[in-house]
Amino acid sequence: MAAGVQRVLAKCQKCIDSGNFYEAHQMYRTLYFRYSSAKKYNEAIELLHTGSKTLLQHQQIGSGSDLALLLVDVLSNGKVPVTDDTADKVVDLLRIMDNDCQDRHAYLNAALRWTIKVEPQCKAGHPVLHKKCGMLFWQEKNYVQARYHYLHSSDGKNLATMLVEYHTTLGYPSEVDLFIAQTVLQFLCLQNKDTAHVVFVSYTKQHPDVEEGPPYYRPLLNFIWFLLLALEGGKLAVFGVLCDKYQESINRDPSYKEYLDKIGQLFFGVPPPRTQTQGGFFGNIIQSLLGGGDDDDDSSSTTAQTPVRTPITPSEPRNESQVELD
Structure with missing residues (x-):
């Protein structure tokens, strides 16, 4: 077989x-x-990576993309582990594909499905692949996609640096606190409080328009800082006081109440809202503090999770598509 392969x-x-x-x-x-028939997955991976790269570099986009998709099939069917090497091969081909290549999006989605198949606990895809994709899209100045992938990684430092560049390049001066507040809240909704802390500290230290703190000049930054501290204690009363005292800052973005509602459920034992009325988010916290959060009639109800949504920028001043987080 080896001799025949060399001839081909x-x-x-x-x-x-x-x-x-x-x-x-x-x-x-x-x-x-x-190779596939003989289950020689490593040989097939090397072959398809080389072949796809060669064809893509010669502008044979259709043929190169076809081999790239076959590469992901081999990774998935062979249940090949996610490593730096395998993720690098995937991103290497993604980098060569043009942004307007129709198969680029399908190829990336297929690669993420492979990582989920071999690591089922990574419901949105493996952090290693997300981190490398985040770096690639950042290099391409596609901040929207870079931010999305970094949110599913654990690379808070690079995300913070990217967010500083994103804001100073495309954001408004008044949004300096909104960029990081939204990101921290979304990390917490994804139950990744360690990276939430890293990205907040790194962003506030690096951004040229954020003074040394805490405390900070902008109330929203102080709220996020106190919220991260409150997570360690897990006391509902502290969470309730914070949300009450900083209600004006929270109201700057309608999505914040949804995020905080989810954070309250995940970290402070706040029950999910039964209806969209009856006091809303703050009313729900007060009910919990007063001990009115339990109701036997609702003991068998199923809790619907609040979606983690990712607007482009906190005020969405530009016409770019919105990305949904899984």
């Missing part, structure tokens, strides 16, 4: 050199089927 690869290289890319593509597929 030699012919394939001659096709590449002569510009016969269609024939080269078919030869790569032939070798892929041989």
Whole structure:
């Protein structure tokens, strides 16, 4: 088999050199089927990575994307673990694909599904792949996609640096606190309080328009800082006082109450709201503090989770698409 593979690869290289890319593509597929049938997954991965990269670099986008998707199939069918090496191969091909390549989005989604298959606890995809995708999109100045992927990683320091660049490049001066507040709240909704703390500290230290603190000049930054401290104690009364005292800052973005409602459920034992009326978010906290949060009639009800939504910027001043977090 090895001798036969070498002969096919030699012919394939001659096709590449002569510009016969269609024939080269078919030869790569032939070798892929041989390796897959023999369950030689490592050999198939190397072959498809090399073949896809070669074709993409020669602007054979359709053929190169086809081999890239086959690569993800091998990773998934072979249940290949997510490592720096395998994630690098995936992102390497993603980097070569043009932004307007129709298969780029499908390829990335397929790669994320592979990581979920081998690591089911990573419901939105493995943090290693998200981190590398975040770096790639940041390099491309696609801050929206970079932010999304960093939110599903544990790389708070690079995310903070990216957010500073994002705000100073495209944000308004009045949004300096909104950029980081939204990010911290979303990390907490994803139950990643360690990265939430890292990104807050790194952002406030790096941003040129944020004075040294705490305390900070902007009330919303103080609220986030106190909230992160309150998580350690887990006392509902402290959480309630914070939300009450900083209600004016919280009201600057309608989504904050949804995030805080979820945070209250996850970290402070606040029951989910039964209706959209009856006092709303703050009324729900007061009910809990007064001991009115339990009701036997609702003991069998199912709790619906509040979605973690990701607006482009806190005030969404630009016409870019909104990304949903899983």
